[in-house]
Amino acid sequence: MIGLKGEKTRRRIIETARDLFHLKGYMNTSMDNIVRRSGVTKGNLYYYFSSKEDLGSAVVDHVVSDWLSAGIRFREKGDPIRQILAMFQRAEKGLTEMECKGGCFFGNLALEVSDLHDGLRRKLEDAFLRLEFQVKSLLESGRQRGVLKSTVHPRIAASFIIATFEGGILLSKVKKDVQDFRSCSTMIREFLEGFRA
Amino acid sequence: MIGLKGEKTRRRIIETARDLFHLKGYMNTSMDNIVRRSGVTKGNLYYYFSSKEDLGSAVVDHVVSDWLSAGIRFREKGDPIRQILAMFQRAEKGLTEMECKGGCFFGNLALEVSDLHDGLRRKLEDAFLRLEFQVKSLLESGRQRGVLKSTVHPRIAASFIIATFEGGILLSKVKKDVQDFRSCSTMIREFLEGFRA
């Protein structure tokens, strides 16, 4: 039972920072914001994280691991097209519930910090690579099982699907209207159905 | 010849701010950054712009007008698919030249400030609406002239194309690799060619 209390504090800091980074952005969130909102004192925060960037890095790790464990879980045996569309539907639901505020944690951070902090950029790149790999695997599996035509190019299609996903969220966030994301969902469905064997 | 000198100063401020906002982000660019880089003094800057948000608003207007006058100009008579792909090729060239730094001015700002400053958000929404309208018109015209099948849905397809465009830039920016944007370009071509009559 070593460090049980400390682990709780650490989590509290990370989750508070995650929410603020997501909703207000990285640059627009100060360490004092995180201190006030979390109730953890500043000295304590810096006991766990050596800098804002270090905290940012831990937050990205946390969101990735949350996402891998509880979030998008593709089953290679299922219908790949249905599963990809389910990913879009989940996002559309979240977007609607949040009234198009916040958007995608990874997408937001990617555009904000990619040119500013290379360490964070690499973490985010890794997160996108994981997602792309999962979508690619899904398409490859579908092709091997004969569910999808052999003309589908898994790697390229996976990039394309995720780009459309992120771009759709971007448009919906700036317009405060899910319609654009829905259009992306519709077009991706049409696109993918064209590959069904 | 009223305000000739002043107009030059105003332009200098706007263009400096535009470059800094684009490359470093809105929040990460201070008024002092703009003052130092432009050579204009602070009092003079605030003579032309009442606040940072006011300046941001003027910068967005400036980039939109630049873009409308010299940038993407679609001709309704030409091949719609070729013209859309040309837009992607221009962006790919820019992305390559900039080594995937910066990305899309509008996309960056959209994600950064949409939930923070509603005035700016509306300006950015307007910019995207203009672009969507142009792409939609292009597709409509192609359909009416019989170049595109009647199954194409101009409004939905336009949203989709721009979302993929923005998402592709996002992925390339975070990965520092144009490959993802190229994949989007390839897939959009494949998608659009499917609509050729």
Added chain:
DNA sequence: ATAAATGTACTAACCGGTCGGTTTATACTT
């Protein structure tokens, strides 16, 4: 002369981060 344009010095609040010190929990000794 007079109004537009520019320069300089300043503010109060906030920024990321540090500091010396206190409290609390565990480990070891007797």
Added chain:
DNA sequence: AAGTATAAACCGACCGGTTAGTACATTTAT
């Protein structure tokens, strides 16, 4: 079990520097 050593966890005042924005004098053009 009681006392003690040690380290993990926590506190909040404080630091130099930066933030957006202001006050007001001065210069320049008409």
